[in-house]
Amino acid sequence: MAVPARPHQVLVPSRFRIEAASRHPRLGRDYDPATHSYRASYVNPAAYTITVDAFPGKTLLFNKGDIQHRPGTDPRDARDIWRLDGPKDTTGWQFKIEGRPARKMPFGPRPPRFTAEHTTRLVTMKGEFHEDRDTNAWNWHINVPGPGTYVVAVTRLRGANTAAPRVATLDVEDLLVVSIGDSAASGQGNPDVPGEPRGFDPDLSFWDILNPASGLFKLTKAAVNWAADLIKTKFTSAARLGDAKIAMDPAPVWLEPLAYRSLRSGPAHAARLLEDRGKGRLITFLSFGRTDSTILNGLIGPRRSDGRPGDRWAGNLGQLDELARTIGRRHIHAVLIYIGVNDVGVSGNLTDLVAADLVGSDTLGDPTRNRKAVEARAKVNLAALPEKIQTLASALTRLDVGQVYLTEYPTSLFDDAAGNPQAGCGVFTNPGMNLSRQDAVLVKSLAEKLNAALKAAATAHGWFYVSGIAAAFKGHGYCAGKTFFVGAEESMILQGDTEGMVHPNPEGSRIIGEMIAAAVRQHTVNTTRPGSHGPQGPLAPTG
Numbered sequence: 001m002a003v004p005a006r007p008h009q010v011l012v013p014s015r016f017r018i019e020a021a022s023r024h025p026r027l028g029r030d031y032d033p034a035t036h037s038y039r040a041s042y043v044n045p046a047a048y049t050i051t052v053d054a055f056p057g058k059t060l061l062f063n064k065g066d067i068q069h070r071p072g073t074d075p076r077d078a079r080d081i082w083r084l085d086g087p088k089d090t091t092g093w094q095f096k097i098e099g100r101p102a103r104k105m106p107f108g109p110r111p112p113r114f115t116a117e118h119t120t121r122l123v124t125m126k127g128e129f130h131e132d133r134d135t136n137a138w139n140w141h142i143n144v145p146g147p148g149t150y151v152v153a154v155t156r157l158r159g160a161n162t163a164a165p166r167v168a169t170l171d172v173e174d175l176l177v178v179s180i181g182d183s184a185a186s187g188q189g190n191p192d193v194p195g196e197p198r199g200f201d202p203d204l205s206f207w208d209i210l211n212p213a214s215g216l217f218k219l220t221k222a223a224v225n226w227a228a229d230l231i232k233t234k235f236t237s238a239a240r241l242g243d244a245k246i247a248m249d250p251a252p253v254w255l256e257p258l259a260y261r262s263l264r265s266g267p268a269h270a271a272r273l274l275e276d277r278g279k280g281r282l283i284t285f286l287s288f289g290r291t292d293s294t295i296l297n298g299l300i301g302p303r304r305s306d307g308r309p310g311d312r313w314a315g316n317l318g319q320l321d322e323l324a325r326t327i328g329r330r331h332i333h334a335v336l337i338y339i340g341v342n343d344v345g346v347s348g349n350l351t352d353l354v355a356a357d358l359v360g361s362d363t364l365g366d367p368t369r370n371r372k373a374v375e376a377r378a379k380v381n382l383a384a385l386p387e388k389i390q391t392l393a394s395a396l397t398r399l400d401v402g403q404v405y406l407t408e409y410p411t412s413l414f415d416d417a418a419g420n421p422q423a424g425c426g427v428f429t430n431p432g433m434n435l436s437r438q439d440a441v442l443v444k445s446l447a448e449k450l451n452a453a454l455k456a457a458a459t460a461h462g463w464f465y466v467s468g469i470a471a472a473f474k475g476h477g478y479c480a481g482k483t484f485f486v487g488a489e490e491s492m493i494l495q496g497d498t499e500g501m502v503h504p505n506p507e508g509s510r511i512i513g514e515m516i517a518a519a520v521r522q523h524t525v526n527t528t529r530p531g532s533h534g535p536q537g538p539l540a541p542t543g
Contacts (some may be wrong), residue, residue: 012131014057014085018152018168019277021049021141023284027192027263031255036313038286038326047143048172048282052095054138054154055131057085082129084122092121092157095140096165099150114150116142119157147172172280176330177520178288179267180299180319181338184409185289187255187265189486189500190215190509195252197227197493206493215264215506219490227489231427235498248496258313259290260495266407266504267336269513274520281525286326288319291499294342295388300395320395333402334524336516337463341409343388344381344450346443350413350502353439371442378446382453389457403524404463406454407516411447411470413485413502414440415477425479427488427501464523468515473508484508 023045025031030042064078084090095118101111120137134141144150149171156163179185193212209218235244255261262268271285290298290311297304301318302311309316317325353374396404414435416422421444424435451470458465476484484507491500504512 010060010063011085012058012082015053015055016154016166016168017051017053017278018170019051020170020172020280020282021051022275022277023048023174023282024272024275025255025263025285025287027253027255033254033256036256036258043284043286043326044328044330045174047145048147048174050097050142050144050150050152050170050172051134052140052142052152052154054093054156054166055136056090056138056156058082058129058131059085061126079128081126084125084129086156087158087163088125089158090122090125090156091159092119093138093140094119094155094157094162095142096153096155097142097144097150099144099148101144101146101148104146111145111148114145118142144172147174170280172282174282174284175274175333175525176284176286176327177267177271177274177334177336178286178323178327178332179265179271179336179338180323181289181336181407182293182298182340182342183260183289183291183503184341184407184512185265185267185287185293185336185338186260186291187262187268187287187289187509188260188291189491189494189503190262190264190506191252191254191495192262192264193253194494195248195250195496197496198247198249215510217490217494217506219493223493224487224489227492228426231488231492231498232430235427244492244498246492246496252495255287258311260499261287261289263287264506264509265289266509266512267338267516269510270336270516270520273513273517274525286323288323288326289338290319292342293319293339295339295392298342299339299392320399324399329400331400331402334520335396335399335401335404336407336520337392337404338407338409339392340385340450340454341447343385344378344446344453346378346409346446346450350435350443353435353442367436367438371438375442375446378449382449385450385453386457386460389461393461403520404461405466405516405519405523406458406463407466407512408451408454408469409447410473410484410504410508411444411451412473412475412477413443413447415444415473415475415480417475417480417482419474422477422479427498428478464519466516466519468518469512472511472515476508478502482507484511 025042031038059082060080061083062081064080098113098115100113103110118140122137149169151167151169153165153167155165194210194217196206205220206223207218208220209216231244255263265287268285268287271283275281275283290303292303293299299319302309302314302316304310311317314322353370412419414421414424421437421440423437423440427433428435455465473484476482478485478487484504486500486503486505488498488501491498494500
C-alpha cells in the first residue's frame with residue numbers, strides 16, 4: 001500500500017517475505033468431477049513451492065494524473081513512474097536455499113540435503129514496477145521435495161559487488177484435514193459458482209454483489225420477489241417444494257455436483273483459516289460430505305434411494321471408503337465430522353410439521369397431535385444415535401487418525417432477532433407449508449437435544465466437540481433481518497432448486513468455519529512441532 005513519505009512524495013515500503021504456497025484445493029484442478037475423485041498429485045504432492053519476496057520498496061517519481069494534463073500527451077499513455085529504493089547500482093538478486101526434508105518414517109535413510117540457487121537481473125531502477133507480480137527480479141519460486149526446514153539467503157547484487165545477504169528459515173509442514181458428513185459438511189446451499197435461472201426477464205438484475213472468489217452473493221430485491229412468485233405459483237406444498245427444480249443457464253458449479261459438495265462449506269472455510277503460509281503451515285483439505293447423509297447411509301455405506309444404493313458415481317461406497325481409497329496410507333491429522341441431523345430426522349420433522357397440519361394427513365390436520373407425533377419419532381431416533389456413533393467410531397479405527405472433531409449444529413433456525421422462536425415467513429406461510437411458533441419451538445428443542453447427544457458421544461469416544469455455533473447463530477434465524485440461513489428463493493436462484501434452503505449461508509458457514517478452526521488449532525495444530533509433518537504423518541527429526 002502506498003503511503004506518504006514527505007509532502008508531495010509517495011512510497012511503498014520494502015518487505016522481505018518467505019512463505020509456502022497454499023495447499024487448499026483449487027476448483028477445477030485438484031478434484032476431477034469426471035472421475036469423481038481428487039487427483040493423486042494433490043493428495044500426495046511430489047513437491048512444495050516456496051516463494052521468496054525481497055521487494056526493495058519504491059518511491060513515486062511521476063504521477064499519471066499529472067502527466068495526463070501535460071500539453072501534447074495522450075492520456076491513454078499515462079503511467080505512474082517509480083524509482084526502486086536502495087543503491088542506484090543494483091543489478092539484480094541472488095537467491096540460495098538449502099535444507100533437508102524430514103524423514104517420512106522414524107527409520108530408514110535420511111533424505112539427501114536439498115540445495116538450489118538462482119540469480120535475476122534488473123534492467124532499470126525506474127519504471128512502472130507492479131510489486132505484486134511474481135515475475136519481478138526480486139521474486140523467486142522454488143519447488144522443494146517435501147516438508148522440512150529450509151534456510152533461504154537473498155543477496156542484492158551491485159555491479160561486481162554484493163550486499164550482505166538477508167537470511168530466513170521456513171519450517172514447512174503439511175497437515176491433512178478431512179471432512180465427512182451430511183449437507184452441513186458438503187456445503188449445500190453454497191455452490192462454488194452460482195448459476196442463473198433460464199428464461200427470466202433479461203432486464204432484471206439478479207445480483208447486487210456477485211463475487212465467487214470471496215464467497216459474496218447478494219441478491220437484488222427484484223430477484224427475490226421473482227423467485228418468491230415462482231415458488232408461490234408452482235410449488236404450493238412441502239412435497240412439491242422438495243421436488244422444485246428450474247432450468248439453469250449457466251448451471252451452478254460444484255466441486256462435486258452429485259453430492260452438492262463445494263469449497264464454500266464451514267469445514268472448507270476452517271481449512272483456509274488453519275493455513276499459515278508465512279510459518280510454513282499448509283493444510284491439505286479433502287471434503288467428502290454428501291447431502292442427505294446419515295451415519296449408516298452416507299458415511300459407512302452409500303446413501304440409499306428407494307431402498308437401493310444411490311451413489312453409483314462413487315462406486316456405491318460410503319464416505320469412509322471413499323476417503324480410504326483416496327489417501328492410501330497417509331496419516332490424517334484431523335477428521336471433521338458433521339453428522340446426526342438426518343439420523344434424528346430434524347429436517348424430515350420440519351417437513352412433517354408443515355405438511356401434516358393439512359386435513360387429510362395422518363394427524364387429520366391437528367397441529368398439536370402432529371407435534372406430538374414428530375416429537376415421539378425424534379425420541380426414538382435420539383435413543384438409537386449412540387449405537388450408530390459407536391459403529392462410526394469402530395469404522396474410523398482402520399484409518400490412521402490423529403484427532404476427531406464432532407461439530408455442533410445451529411439450533412436457532414426460526415429465531416427472531418432476540419433469539420426467540422417465531423412463526424415462519426416466506427414459503428413457511430404458504431397454506432401447504434405453514435409453520436407456527438409452536439412448531440418453531442419444537443424444532444429448536446429437537447436440535448438442542450441432538451447437540452446434547454453429540455456432545456455426550458464426543459466425550460465417550462475421546463473426540464473433541466466443536467461448540468459455540470448454536471450461540472453464534474442465536475438471533476439470526478431464517479426470518480431474522482440478518483439471517484445466517486439460505487432462503488428458499490435464494491436457493492432457487494443460486495442452484496436451480498430449493499435443496500439449499502435452511503442451510504447455513506456464506507455468513508453462517510464463515511462462523512462455523514471459525515469455530516472449527518479454533519478447535520483444531522488448539523488441539524491439533526498447536527500440539528505439533530513446526531516442520532514435523534508430511535504426507536505420511538509425524539516425521540522424525542533430520543538431525
